[in-house]
Amino acid sequence: MPLPEPENVCEIAAIENDADFLSFIEHGPSGITFVPERHGESDDPVHTAHAGDFAKWIKSNDPQTRVTVLPAEGRLIRHSSDFWFPLVYLANDVALPIYLNLVASYLYDKMSGRLRGDTSRVHVDARYRDQKAGVEKRFKFEGDADSFCQVAEKFELKDFFVDQAATD
Amino acid sequence: MLLSFNNCRFSEGRDQAADLRATLAAAKQQDAAGADFLNDLFVLDRYVDFLATYGETWQAVIDKRFSDSWVHLQDALDLLRVIKKFSDIDVAFFEDQLIELENAYPYAMFSSVGMTVSWFKCSLCGQDIDADDCPHIRGELYSGEMAQAVAQDVIGLSHVSLLKNPDDKRCVISYGDETAPPFNIIRYVSDLVASGTARISDFRGLVFSKRTIPNPEYVELDSSKPCFCGSGVRFDECCVSKASVEIDHVDVTTDPADIGSAVV
Numbered sequence: 001m002p003l004p005e006p007e008n009v010c011e012i013a014a015i016e017n018d019a020d021f022l023s024f025i026e027h028g029p030s031g032i033t034f035v036p037e038r039h040g041e042s043d044d045p046v047h048t049a050h051a052g053d054f055a056k057w058i059k060s061n062d063p064q065t066r067v068t069v070l071p072a073e074g075r076l077i078r079h080s081s082d083f084w085f086p087l088v089y090l091a092n093d094v095a096l097p098i099y100l101n102l103v104a105s106y107l108y109d110k111m112s113g114r115l116r117g118d119t120s121r122v123h124v125d126a127r128y129r130d131q132k133a134g135v136e137k138r139f140k141f142e143g144d145a146d147s148f149c150q151v152a153e154k155f156e157l158k159d160f161f162v163d164q165a166a167t168d
Numbered sequence: 169m170l171l172s173f174n175n176c177r178f179s180e181g182r183d184q185a186a187d188l189r190a191t192l193a194a195a196k197q198q199d200a201a202g203a204d205f206l207n208d209l210f211v212l213d214r215y216v217d218f219l220a221t222y223g224e225t226w227q228a229v230i231d232k233r234f235s236d237s238w239v240h241l242q243d244a245l246d247l248l249r250v251i252k253k254f255s256d257i258d259v260a261f262f263e264d265q266l267i268e269l270e271n272a273y274p275y276a277m278f279s280s281v282g283m284t285v286s287w288f289k290c291s292l293c294g295q296d297i298d299a300d301d302c303p304h305i306r307g308e309l310y311s312g313e314m315a316q317a318v319a320q321d322v323i324g325l326s327h328v329s330l331l332k333n334p335d336d337k338r339c340v341i342s343y344g345d346e347t348a349p350p351f352n353i354i355r356y357v358s359d360l361v362a363s364g365t366a367r368i369s370d371f372r373g374l375v376f377s378k379r380t381i382p383n384p385e386y387v388e389l390d391s392s393k394p395c396f397c398g399s400g401v402r403f404d405e406c407c408v409s410k411a412s413v414e415i416d417h418v419d420v421t422t423d424p425a426d427i428g429s430a431v432v
């Protein structure tokens with residue numbers, strides 16, 4: 001009997017008191033910064049297993065985008081078919097839709113050769129400053145890869161700013 | 169090779185695979201072999217591996233070694249993914265058939281160990297594969313070899329989890345007894361092929377449905393009598409409506425095919 005699929009979650013919400021992100025954005029950085037996180041009972045922040053590969057992929061496929069991978073105590077291997085993208089801080093020169101399209105393109109590359117019925121869930125977490133509203137926001141997605149790519153497609157730059165205005 | 173497998177002459181098929189591997193190995197030694205040529209040979213090598221594994225899968229099914237056949241099946245599916253990624257070879261017949269065969273097994277949950285490691289070593293150059301100094305991208309081909317990320321220096325175990333979509337379906341929650349009812353479907357497939365009722369290439373898939381059958385335990389009683397189920401409750405307040413029961417049903421579909429047409 002097939003088990004039920006977990007539901008997809010896609011949300012954008014204002015974040016408050018994220019001292020690390022505020023400190024990051026106030027230093028006027030550029031590009032995408034990969035931030036290690038603590039997982040489980042470990043005290044040490046680690047990167048996800050895909051983080052290094054994804055960083056290298058961006059450097060190779062979109063060389064004008066600067067990628068910084070903050071140091072971590074290791075890489076976490078989960079052994080699921082999920083794609084766990086790292087927590088990223090987006091500087092003001094990288095709009096969220098651009099990042100989402102990078103993720104979608106990476107997924108397309110990595111999933112080439114998949115068989116009928118192969119599914120992967122995608123976990124994306126990005127923090128950015130909504131420059132129009134002047135507030136910090138978090139984009140979070142947890143769901144299947146095909147749904148993520150549809151979300152990324154809908155985030156056309158023009159529409160994104162309209163949507164942002166609507167949510168402000 | 170496939171004709172040998174289809175006629176259950178597995179040893180003969182394995183010998184043919186060995187001959188093909190030797191031919192490919194000789195081709196790799198050519199002085200003029202360039203990167204693209206070697207990458208093409210890599211794919212052909214995997215195709216031969218796939219065909220051999222396909223035979224091993226079905227042999228294990230017929231022998232009713234279902235745990236072994238599951239592992240061979242996963243090997244075969246992984247090889248199909250590689251072939252699809254790096255070539256235009258049409259593997260639709262095998263893809264469709266083996267995915268359906270996968271559904272005949274009772275495995276639905278898998279175990280997974282999460283761990284933290286220091287870094288990933290490139291299988292080709294030995295450097296940190298995520299570092300800029302390493303010129304390789306994991307999973308890509310370079311002169312006939314695939315760059316693999318090899319985990320180095322386990323820092324600690326993070327978790328053990330049960331999941332539905334693992335990276336590796338070989339880590340099953342296993343059944344100790346392969347004669348148990350959960351293996352009924354794959355056993356039925358095994359019997360079909362072993363008896364010669366269907367050939368390997370005939371297997372097409374499974375159609376799951378529900379069927380209503382007479383309840384074998386049902387006993388029609390006077391309404392005021394205690395129910396046959398032993399509840400102690402009056403029959404008309406208990407199992408009076410259970411004259412029939414719904415059961416899971418599986419149709420195994422077969423369709424005679426020319427297995428030679430499966431190979432391009």
